[in-house]
Amino acid sequence: MAKLDILTFPDPRLRKKSTPVDQVTDELRQFTNDMLETMYASRGIGLAAPQVNRLDRVVVIDTRPKDEEGRYDLSTMTELEKAIEQPLILINPEVTAKDGMTTYDEGCLSVPSYFETVQRAEHISVKMLNLDGEEVEFEVDGLLAICIQHEIDHLDGKLFIDRLSTIKSNRIKSKIKKFGYPEADEDEEEENSSSSEARI
Numbered sequence: 001m002a003k004l005d006i007l008t009f010p011d012p013r014l015r016k017k018s019t020p021v022d023q024v025t026d027e028l029r030q031f032t033n034d035m036l037e038t039m040y041a042s043r044g045i046g047l048a049a050p051q052v053n054r055l056d057r058v059v060v061i062d063t064r065p066k067d068e069e070g071r072y073d074l075s076t077m078t079e080l081e082k083a084i085e086q087p088l089i090l091i092n093p094e095v096t097a098k099d100g101m102t103t104y105d106e107g108c109l110s111v112p113s114y115f116e117t118v119q120r121a122e123h124i125s126v127k128m129l130n131l132d133g134e135e136v137e138f139e140v141d142g143l144l145a146i147c148i149q150h151e152i153d154h155l156d157g158k159l160f161i162d163r164l165s166t167i168k169s170n171r172i173k174s175k176i177k178k179f180g181y182p183e184a185d186e187d188e189e190e191e192n193s194s195s196s197e198a199r200i
């Protein structure tokens, strides 16, 4: 296992479109382990391959909420979310149907320290390959559906800060380009980790 470096905006590599995976190999499976390790170490709930500089359509996700002792507490998840085993590895994921609308205060490991309300479809159908290279289809809602849409955006070179109003989006982007990111305060991050905001 190895922890990978996460690219941050405005790195131009985050803007490239990732290509579909032809074949699920052992090397790819090992890479998804490294992605999971990187995501957990960064206290994120989702990570897409282009965020760690690999332009393959691969995503890892774990949105399971934890209680104060760090144990998984699935009671706040929707029934559709509970039906899906996590961590979830998605290869070549596609949204094949969507309905409803929801909002969430999204953050992103590639745009650290920023959280903004983003609008997404509430309920989606997803088609993907699993780690055995088999095609799987499922429907989901809740935070998991939001996270999947955020990650597929990464595969298309898109960031959550592109989905804000033009004024807000431009303000955030120019602020980051001018001043960079605030120094990470580990203690503060720890305290905030149980909040409803999540770094995807």
Ligand code: ZN
Binding pocket: 107, 108, 109, 110, 150, 154, 199, 200
């Ligand atoms: Zn992200």
